[in-house]
Amino acid sequence: MMESLVEARSQLRRLVGIWDGAGKVHPNPFGPDGPTSGRWTFRMDPDDISLIGDYAEERPGGHRFHGHGVLTIDPERLDAIWFWFDTYGFPPIAPARGGWEGDQLILEKTTPRGVGRILFRVDGDRLQHEASARLAGEETFRQISSMTLARISAAG
Numbered sequence: 001m002m003e004s005l006v007e008a009r010s011q012l013r014r015l016v017g018i019w020d021g022a023g024k025v026h027p028n029p030f031g032p033d034g035p036t037s038g039r040w041t042f043r044m045d046p047d048d049i050s051l052i053g054d055y056a057e058e059r060p061g062g063h064r065f066h067g068h069g070v071l072t073i074d075p076e077r078l079d080a081i082w083f084w085f086d087t088y089g090f091p092p093i094a095p096a097r098g099g100w101e102g103d104q105l106i107l108e109k110t111t112p113r114g115v116g117r118i119l120f121r122v123d124g125d126r127l128q129h130e131a132s133a134r135l136a137g138e139e140t141f142r143q144i145s146s147m148t149l150a151r152i153s154a155a156g
Helices: 005-015
Strands: 017-025 034-044 051-058 064-073 080-086 096-101 104-111 114-123 126-135 142-153
Touching: 005 034, 005 051, 005 064, 005 114, 017 126, 034 142, 080 104
Parallel strands: none
Antiparallel strands: 017 034, 017 142, 034 051, 051 064, 064 080, 080 096, 096 104, 104 114, 114 126, 126 142
């Protein structure tokens, strides 16, 4: 765990920038699977407290997926909290929670549909993004998507 709120917030800056990449959406109940290309744009808010992330994805056949997230630090628990809105339209009943484990930011949230897990792995100017879910009534997580991106700009 981070030593202070300031240090925890500074870790969010690791994701700042514009990232382009490609990957795969795996078979899932939320939308079509197949190859995908996407872009993450992350920037800090004006007070350097929260990271704002916008995501745009395109798949063959014209399917598009967009999302908007706000990642910040819980000042009492010092863990990361992530509020996420996307084209599927499920409201964020509660934020995903988690934290950094080395170069990986791992976030989980529980909803009536099950448990979702998001992973961001930062390695210099390379970003690995993965989403998985354990749907209600299932025992194990299934991978929803995986993508490898390159930072094309350090400014978000």
